Amino acid sequence: MARTYINELGLHEGKEVQLHGWLFHKRSSGKVRFLLMRDGTGVVQCVMVKGQVPDSIFDLFDTLTQESSFSVRGKVRKDDRAPGGFELDLLDIPKIYQVAEEYPITPKEHGIEFLADRRHLWLRSTRQHAIMRVRHRIIKAIRDFFDGRGFTLVDSPILTPAACEGTSTLFDTDYFDLGKAYLTQSGQLYAEASAMAMGKVYCFGPTFRAEKSKTRRHLTEFWMVEPEVAFNDLNDDMDLAEDFLEYIVQSVLKDCLPELKVLERDITKLQNVKKPLPRITYDEAVKILIDKGLPFEWGNDLGGTDETVVSEQFDRPVMVHRYPSEVKAFYMKRDPENPKVALAVDVLAPEGYGEIIGGSQREDNLDVLLARIKEHKLPQEAFEWYLDLRRFGSVPHAGFGLGVERTVGWICGLEHVRETIPFPRMIYRNTP
RNA sequence: UCCGCGAUAGCUCAAUGGUAGAGCAUGCGGCUGUUAACCGCAGGGUUGUAGGUUCGAGUCCUACUCGCGGAGCCA
Structure with missing residues (x-):
């Protein structure tokens, strides 16, 4: 399967694609889990629902930390709720390159010195x-x-x-x-x-x-x-x-x-x-x-x-x-x-x-x-x-x-x- | 070089001279559409450093260190 970039997802609507990137953020609502992946061209939300993917994949959600590097395979879906216009219905996580250590820069505010040091x-x-x-x-x-x-x-x-x-x-x-x-x-x-x-x-x-x-x-x-x-x-x-x-x-x-x-x-x-x-x-x-x-x-x-x-x-x-x-x-x-x-x-x-x-x-x-x-x-x-x-x-x-x-x-x-x-x-x- | 401001939990910040706290992050648990998600529980501190005043200092005083903003100079 061809490797794709997030800013090109619109060209693959309804199709299966593979992305490589880093975990930008994650959220969960119990049996629906969201992985936000960034790949340098943008950010896309990958959605997985318990029962619709194998439990072995679903449970990887707990393993992945912010900025962990991994690849996903999924189906591109147009969604008005998505900031970029598209989401990925996740089918597989074929590879985890590295599970990142605790990432210092959180989505919350930071001071300028802290950020400049990093x-x-x-x-x-x-x-x-x-x-x-x-x-x-x-x-x-x-x-x-x-x-x-x-x-x-x-x-x-x-x-x-x-x-x-x-x-x-x-x-x-x-x-x-x-x-x-x-x-x-x-x-x-x-x-x-x-x-x-x-x-x-x-x-x-x-x-x-x-x-x-x-x-x-x-x-x-x-x-x-x-x-x-x-x-x-x-x-x-x-x-x-x-x-x-x-x-x-x-x-x-x-x-x-x-x-x-x-x-x-x-x-x-x-x-x-x-x-x-x-x-x-x-x-x-x-x-x-x-x-x-x-x-x-x-x-x-x-x-x-x-x-x-x-x-x-x-x-x-x-x-x-x-x-x-x-x-x-x-x-x-x-x-x-x-x-x-x-x-x-x-x-x-x-x-x-x-x-x-x-x-x-x-x-x-x-x-x-x-x-x-x-x-x-x-x-x-x-x-x-x-x-x-x-x-x-x-x-x-x-x-x-x-x-x-x-x-x-x-x-x-x-x-x-x-x-x-x-x-x-x-x-x-x-x-x- | 000069002037001003600041330093408290991993981060962002509170705390009349009188028991050092919150949110986020982290860990555990819950939730079938979350958008910095949310709810519950838990761990987490030599208050920048060194002195001083005081019965008692995060708080007041002195020095130092580091940082931030401005002036000068310049793009």
């Missing part, structure tokens, strides 16, 4: 399962979007000789006879080199920040996708980010409605995410903050609260562009019409989820870039290869980085990014 088991729960499916769909949308537009995936190295932006605290490691190597905080500089080779590129990989950030928006290890396009200016960059976000959100809405329902996500907020996204300047953002009575001085970066207040003025992600150059990275090009601001853009997600995209047009003039490196007191030697990009056919170019976990957190409507990645790394947790 993250490897927590992933089996319905809610975490839904989040991982949405995460996967988002990552697929990211790749489909760029692949469908002629971008080439050119990944950046993870071990790097120096800080990319010179500001963040990095993890370091011994690198043979060459001294220290650092875990990357951004693939961007390498993406720029790749864009000069391939035109349109993106890199997609893990990123590391050693700052002791302790908030619901921070991880020490997170995933970032960074497109970079030769001959794009800031407006092109914003156009790309806008198309990109719309594509991601609409893809999730198309394919992950069951998961969003499990997460009790208000999807009307997601349905708004369509072009055009509002674009405001940093100056206009500052005006919003001051009008709202917040103490804010021109020249500062937007803090977490500031971002929330600004994003609350809109029903979809908002692009804030032309930040003061002082608070932005050395490689961002200044606005020729106002050198006090950089041609940078941050995209703030709605509902207080904060910055999900940071990008800019890059400085393409060799002399200006050299001056910036001096101003920021960066070791010019380490950036010689990067400066070469301005020596040999320099062109205007722009790109951005999107934080995958913050995007997942926003789309799923989660309280904390720690649930958006299978095994989160935070300052006080690197296990399991």
Whole structure:
């Protein structure tokens, strides 16, 4: 008999199938017994009635504990009472792979520390399962979007000789006879080199920040996708980010409605995410903050609260562009019409989820870039290869980085990014 | 690094300074349609650690450990 998966039971209505999985939960009403099996694609209730199956099978109910692994054979029956629409009238339990020890995660509530300590088991729960499916769909949308537009995936190295932006605290490691190597905080500089080779590129990989950030928006290890396009200016960059976000959100809405329902996500907020996204300047953002009575001085970066207040003025992600150059990275090009601001853009997600995209047009003039490196007191030697990009056919170019976990957190409507990645790394947790 | 909150049964939480409790989980029993099933019985505790105040401390005080949330920094 063909092996079947729970999410395909509808194709086998009235027929006998075999499933392999784990015991999610069980209930009994005396002579009617219910085994809820999960197999990674869903959960199905297997029903057995005393007298209709051999007693040797009926009594296995007592043997099976939560998360025991086993297989069942049964007949698929449509049933309106079943959450998935189908039930299995159980005929046989051909194999018990293992009777699980007492499982620590019960259907009742648990605290976050308890669950985090058992993250490897927590992933089996319905809610975490839904989040991982949405995460996967988002990552697929990211790749489909760029692949469908002629971008080439050119990944950046993870071990790097120096800080990319010179500001963040990095993890370091011994690198043979060459001294220290650092875990990357951004693939961007390498993406720029790749864009000069391939035109349109993106890199997609893990990123590391050693700052002791302790908030619901921070991880020490997170995933970032960074497109970079030769001959794009800031407006092109914003156009790309806008198309990109719309594509991601609409893809999730198309394919992950069951998961969003499990997460009790208000999807009307997601349905708004369509072009055009509002674009405001940093100056206009500052005006919003001051009008709202917040103490804010021109020249500062937007803090977490500031971002929330600004994003609350809109029903979809908002692009804030032309930040003061002082608070932005050395490689961002200044606005020729106002050198006090950089041609940078941050995209703030709605509902207080904060910055999900940071990008800019890059400085393409060799002399200006050299001056910036001096101003920021960066070791010019380490950036010689990067400066070469301005020596040999320099062109205007722009790109951005999107934080995958913050995007997942926003789309799923989660309280904390720690649930958006299978095994989160935070300052006080690197296990399991 | 700074500020705030917390730690009691396997889990989630109660307990005016005066005998440490409930629900769930576990074990046993019951129930022919259960949906976090339900009903009955039972076992289960060095109240985070170390001191202190008190006739008496889970409760008050001090220090420490661990965790949570926020600030800064950032995606």
